[in-house]
Amino acid sequence: MPPLANAGQAPGPPDGGWGWAVVCGAFVSIGFAYAFPKGLAIFFKEIQDFFGTSYSEVAWVSSIMLATTYGAGPISSILVNRYGSRPVVIFGGLLCGIGMVSAAFCTSILQLYICVGFITGFGLALNLQPSVIIIGKYFLKRRPIANGLAMAGSPVMLCTLAPLNQFLFDNFGWRGSFLILGAILLHCCVAGALFRPIGAPTPPVKPQVTGKGKDALKEEVTEDAMEMGSPTKVPMEDKVEEEGGKACCEKINQYLDFSLFKHRGFLIYLIGNVLMFLGFFAPIVFLAPYAKHIGIDEYSAAFLLSILAIVDMIARPTTGIIANSKWVRPQIQYFFSFSIAFNGTCHLLCPLASGYTGLVIYAIFFGLAFGMVCAMLFETLMDLVGAARFTSAVGLVTIAECCTILLGPPIGGTLIDTFGDYKYMFIKCGAVMVLAGTFLFIMNYYNYRMLAKEEKERKAKEENPKPVRTENEGRNSWNKETTRDGPELEPLSKEQEGLKEEVNGINEV
Amino acid sequence: MLAVKATGCARTELQKDPTVTTQDASHSQANSLTKMQTGLNVSSPEPMTTTRTVNRQTQGSPSDHLTFGHNVSVPGPDLTTQEFKQETKEHVSNATFVEYEILLPGVSGTSTEKNITLDRATRIELSCRLDNKYSHLKSLQVTWKWGNETLRHINKTENSWGIQLRIWDNSQLGSYSCTLKGEEEMHAVFHLQVPKIEGKEKPIVSYEGDTAVMICKSYGYTPTAWTWYMTNGSEQVAINDSLLADKYVINRVSANVTHLKILKLTKEDDGIYWCEAGFELGKSKGKLKLKVLSLMVPLKPFLAIVAEVIVLVTVVFLYEIYSKKKEKCAADEKEFDQIEQLKSEESNGLENSSTRHRKI
Numbered sequence: 011m012p013p014l015a016n017a018g019q020a021p022g023p024p025d026g027g028w029g030w031a032v033v034c035g036a037f038v039s040i041g042f043a044y045a046f047p048k049g050l051a052i053f054f055k056e057i058q059d060f061f062g063t064s065y066s067e068v069a070w071v072s073s074i075m076l077a078t079t080y081g082a083g084p085i086s087s088i089l090v091n092r093y094g095s096r097p098v099v100i101f102g103g104l105l106c107g108i109g110m111v112s113a114a115f116c117t118s119i120l121q122l123y124i125c126v127g128f129i130t131g132f133g134l135a136l137n138l139q140p141s142v143i144i145i146g147k148y149f150l151k152r153r154p155i156a157n158g159l160a161m162a163g164s165p166v167m168l169c170t171l172a173p174l175n176q177f178l179f180d181n182f183g184w185r186g187s188f189l190i191l192g193a194i195l196l197h198c199c200v201a202g203a204l205f206r207p208i209g210a211p212t213p214p215v216k217p218q219v220t221g222k223g224k225d226a227l228k229e230e231v232t233e234d235a236m237e238m239g240s241p242t243k244v245p246m247e248d249k250v251e252e253e254g255g256k257a258c259c260e261k262i263n264q265y266l267d268f269s270l271f272k273h274r275g276f277l278i279y280l281i282g283n284v285l286m287f288l289g290f291f292a293p294i295v296f297l298a299p300y301a302k303h304i305g306i307d308e309y310s311a312a313f314l315l316s317i318l319a320i321v322d323m324i325a326r327p328t329t330g331i332i333a334n335s336k337w338v339r340p341q342i343q344y345f346f347s348f349s350i351a352f353n354g355t356c357h358l359l360c361p362l363a364s365g366y367t368g369l370v371i372y373a374i375f376f377g378l379a380f381g382m383v384c385a386m387l388f389e390t391l392m393d394l395v396g397a398a399r400f401t402s403a404v405g406l407v408t409i410a411e412c413c414t415i416l417l418g419p420p421i422g423g424t425l426i427d428t429f430g431d432y433k434y435m436f437i438k439c440g441a442v443m444v445l446a447g448t449f450l451f452i453m454n455y456y457n458y459r460m461l462a463k464e465e466k467e468r469k470a471k472e473e474n475p476k477p478v479r480t481e482n483e484g485r486n487s488w489n490k491e492t493t494r495d496g497p498e499l500e501p502l503s504k505e506q507e508g509l510k511e512e513v514n515g516i517n518e519v
Numbered sequence: 520m521l522a523v524k525a526t527g528c529a530r531t532e533l534q535k536d537p538t539v540t541t542q543d544a545s546h547s548q549a550n551s552l553t554k555m556q557t558g559l560n561v562s563s564p565e566p567m568t569t570t571r572t573v574n575r576q577t578q579g580s581p582s583d584h585l586t587f588g589h590n591v592s593v594p595g596p597d598l599t600t601q602e603f604k605q606e607t608k609e610h611v612s613n614a615t616f617v618e619y620e621i622l623l624p625g626v627s628g629t630s631t632e633k634n635i636t637l638d639r640a641t642r643i644e645l646s647c648r649l650d651n652k653y654s655h656l657k658s659l660q661v662t663w664k665w666g667n668e669t670l671r672h673i674n675k676t677e678n679s680w681g682i683q684l685r686i687w688d689n690s691q692l693g694s695y696s697c698t699l700k701g702e703e704e705m706h707a708v709f710h711l712q713v714p715k716i717e718g719k720e721k722p723i724v725s726y727e728g729d730t731a732v733m734i735c736k737s738y739g740y741t742p743t744a745w746t747w748y749m750t751n752g753s754e755q756v757a758i759n760d761s762l763l764a765d766k767y768v769i770n771r772v773s774a775n776v777t778h779l780k781i782l783k784l785t786k787e788d789d790g791i792y793w794c795e796a797g798f799e800l801g802k803s804k805g806k807l808k809l810k811v812l813s814l815m816v817p818l819k820p821f822l823a824i825v826a827e828v829i830v831l832v833t834v835v836f837l838y839e840i841y842s843k844k845k846e847k848c849a850a851d852e853k854e855f856d857q858i859e860q861l862k863s864e865e866s867n868g869l870e871n872s873s874t875r876h877r878k879i
Contacts, residue, residue, distance in 0.1 A: 059732050059734055060730070060732050062732070062778075179724075180721055180724075181724070182724060182812070182816065182817045183723070183724030183725055183726070183810075183812070185725075185726060185729070185817075186724070186726070186812070186816065186817030187817075189817045189818070189821050190817055190820050192821070193820070193821045193822075193824035193825050194824060196824070196825060196828040197828060197831075199828060199832055200828055200831045200832055200835065203831075203832045203835040203836060204835055
C-alpha cells in the first residue's frame, strides 16, 4: 500500500506517549479552574472588614467568577475551534495572572468584582474548556482513565490551595496574597505549553462540519483519484458551491456547532445535566454550616470537607479506570446515571445521619459519589457527540449549566432560611439528582436502542459498495474495541460514504 | 455533693437568719455586710428585674446540678424563710438578678471553680450545696470568704449555704469562696469578672500607603464606651481621632463592635494596639497586632515564581522543537529508505520483465 494514502488518513489518537504529559497539563489547568474560586473564600472575611461591606457582597466575587468560568464556555469553544487548545490556554493563563495582580491593587469592591470576578473568571474559562477538549484529541481507548486523572486535579488543587492561601494570608495579607496567587496562576501557561497540537489543523476559510476529519478525507480522495484528472473535480466544485450558499450558517457552525441541538444524545445529556446541577454544589456549600448547626465544632466541620476532598481525589482516577474496563465502557451512560442517582440517594439519607460519625460516613459516600460524577462528566459527553464536535458541545453545555449552578446554592439557602432546617435542602438536592439520574438512565436506554438500530441500517447500506468495504472494515476493526463509539465516527463515515460513492460511480462509468 | 447556688438578692435580714452555721460573724464581716446593705439603698439604673438562667458546668463535679434563675417575686423552693420572701418583695429594685450554684464533689481536698461574667450592677446569690447523700457528714463548718474577709452567709436548706451580694462597683469583683470543714474539707470559688474582649492573635498585615482596619467585638455584653490605644515604647497612648482625623478614624459600627481605621500607613504604625471596652463594672482590653510591610516583600516571591514559569515554558517548547527535529530526521530517513526500496523494486521488476522477454 502506498505510504501517501496513509499519511492522508485521519490519524488515530495516540492513547499514550505525549498524551500523558497532556493529562498532567490538564490536571493543573482543570484543578485551578475548579478549585480557585473555592480557595478564595479564605480571604473574604478580611476583604469584608477592609471594605466595610456585608458578607453577601463579598461572596458575589466568587459567584461572578464561577458564572464567568461557565458562561464564557462558548467563547472558549469558538476560540479553540479557531486556534486550537494551546494558544487559548496560554492566553487564559496570562489573563488569570493579570486579573489577580491587578486585584492586588484594587481600592473598591467593584474593582474586585471586575478583576477577580470577570478577568480571572474568563481566564479560567479559557483554561477549563481547552483542557477537556484536548484530552479527547489525544485519547480514545484510554479516554476515561485520562479524563478521570485530569479531573482529579480539582480536589488535589483544592487541598493544596486551602492551606497555601491561609499561609499566604498570614504572611502577606490579602493584597500580597493576590499578587503571589497571580504568579501561581501563570502555571496554567506551563500547562498550555504542554498541549501540543495534534492532527491536521482546521483551515480557517472553508466551512466544514467535521473539521479535520473531512479535510483529511478530501486529501485522501484527491490522492486516490489523482489519475482521474478533471472528473473528480466536478463533484468537489459542486460541493464547494453548495457550501458557499449556506456559508452564513455554516460559518457560525464552524465556530460553534449549533446543529448539536438536533443531536439526540447531546439533548439528553444537556437536559439531564442541567437538572443535576441544581442539586450538585449546594450540599458542599452547606455541609460545614450544617455540621456547626448540629453542634460540631469548627475544626471538625472543616475536617469533614477534607475527608470529602480526599475521598474525591481517590474516587476520580478509580472511576476512570472502572469506566475504561470493557464491561463498563460500552454502557458508560448507565454508569453515569447510576452515579448521579447514588449521589442523590446520599443526600436523601443525610438527614438521618446523627452526630459526627454519621456525618463522616455521609462525607465519605458523598466524596465517592461526587468524584464518580465529576470524573465522567466530560467523558460521557465525548462519548455521545464524538471528539470532533466535542469542542462546541462542551461550550454549549457549560453555558446552560451556568444558570443552574448559580441557582443551586441560593435556592438551598432560601430553603434553609424559610424552614430553619437543613434537611429540606438535602431532600431537595437528593430528589433533584435522583430525578436527573433516572431521566438520564431511561433516555440513554432509548438512545442506545436507537443507535443500535441506526448502526444496523448503516451496515445494511454498506452491503452495496464492495471496494469501499475493506477500508471501512479496517476502520471498524480499529473501533470495534469500543463498540459504542459508533456515534462518534458516524458523521465521519457518512461523509466518506457519500464521497466514495461518487468516486466509485465515476469508476464504474 | 455540695451544691453551691447563687442568687442575686441582697438582704438586710442576713444577720437575723437563725440557721446560720458559720463561724461567728466577725466585726469586719458585719462591716462588710453593712456596706452591702447601704448599697441596697442605692437604686440601680437598670430597668425591670430580670432573671438569668445560667447553665454552666462546674469543674470537677461529675454530676452537675445546674441552676435556675428564680423570679424575685417567687422565691425558689430552697429558700425556706418567710422573711426572705418579704425582703425580696420589698427590694424588688431594678437590678439584674442571677443565681449561681456549684455542686461540690464529696471528695476531700478538692477545689471547684466557676467564672462569672458581669458587665453591670447585679444582685447575685452564690450558694454551695451538698448533695443529700452526703448529709450524713456532720458538724460541718461553712465559711464564705472574699479575699481575706469572711462573710456572713445564710443557711438556705440543710445542705446548702449561700451569700447574697450586690455588685455595683469594680472593687467588689473578685473571688468569693466557700469552704466546708468537717471530717473532709471541700472548697469552691466563684470568680466574678468583667467580660473579656478578644483581640486577634494573628497580626493584621498591611502595606505602606495602604489603609488598615482593626476590629474589636464584644460578645454578649454591650460596653458603654470604646477606647483605642497604641503602644509607644512601653506606654499606651490613647488614640484621638478628632485630633488626627486624616490618620485615624474610629467608628462604632454597632453597639458591640468598634472599628479603627488607620490611613496612610507607615512603618511607624507597626506595633501593638489595644481596644478597651468600658463596662459599668470595669474595663477590659483586647490586643491586636499590626504589621506594616513594604511592597518589596511580596514582590520577591512573585518575581521568583514568574521566573520559574518562564523557565518551565521555555523548557517545554525547547523539548518540543528537539523532539520534532528528531521525528523529522527519523521520517526523512524512513522516506529515504522507502525510496531506495522502491528503486530497487523497480530495477528488480525491470530485470524480471527483461528475463521474461528473454524467456519468451
